[in-house]
Amino acid sequence: MLFIEYPKCSTCQKAKKWLDERKISYEDRHIAQNNPTEEELKEWYKRSGLPLKRFFNTSGLKYKELGLKDKLPEMSEEDQLKLLATDGMLVKRPLIVAEDFILTGFKEKEWEEKMRDNLERK
Numbered sequence: 001m002l003f004i005e006y007p008k009c010s011t012c013q014k015a016k017k018w019l020d021e022r023k024i025s026y027e028d029r030h031i032a033q034n035n036p037t038e039e040e041l042k043e044w045y046k047r048s049g050l051p052l053k054r055f056f057n058t059s060g061l062k063y064k065e066l067g068l069k070d071k072l073p074e075m076s077e078e079d080q081l082k083l084l085a086t087d088g089m090l091v092k093r094p095l096i097v098a099e100d101f102i103l104t105g106f107k108e109k110e111w112e113e114k115m116r117d118n119l120e121r122k
Contacts, residue, residue, distance in 0.1 A: 001026045004036065004095040006088070015094045015106040024115060031088035031095070038085035044095075045081065048102035052080055055092055055104055062089045 003019065003026040005012035019026055036044070045052055053072065057063055068090075072080060084090050096103040101114050 001099075002029060002095075002097040003027065004029045004031050004091075004093060004097070006031050006093050009093060011106050012094045015111070018106070018108065018111065022115070026096075031091055031093055033088075035088035036085065036091060036095075038081050041081050041084050041091075044097055044102045045077075048104070050102070050104065052077055055084060055095075056080075057090055057092045060089055062087060066090075 001024070003016065005016065005028065007013075007030060016028075041055065045055060048054075056068065056072070058069070063069075068083075075083070092104040094103075094106055096111075096114075098114075103111060103114060
């Protein structure tokens with residue numbers, strides 16, 4: 001399982017602590033130093049079943065700076081994926097990429113359900 005984070009982000013720290021407390025193993029990846037590629041984002045988006053907007057860090061400074069709230073609805077999915085791949089700070093984090101699910105952001109209840117289902121099958 002891949003855990004994509006920005007180490008200074010308090011939500012990412014909380015999510016990492018949550019994983020560690022449950023002894024769930026993961027591979028760590030710094031989102032600003034190793035931004036997801038357009039190909040990765042495209043694959044994760046398709047696999048996730050989530051709306052593409054859920055991959056954007058809508059509360060981030062970069063998102064607001066670029067006025068994306070108004071621009072995204074006008075952009076094609078391809079252009080949105082290209083944009084996400086330009087800067088890790090635009091991507092919602094933490095991001096979990098597991099074999100059979102993708103999670104954006106840290107919602108404990110959602111993580112609990114996905115991880116439980118995933119861990120029970122192993």
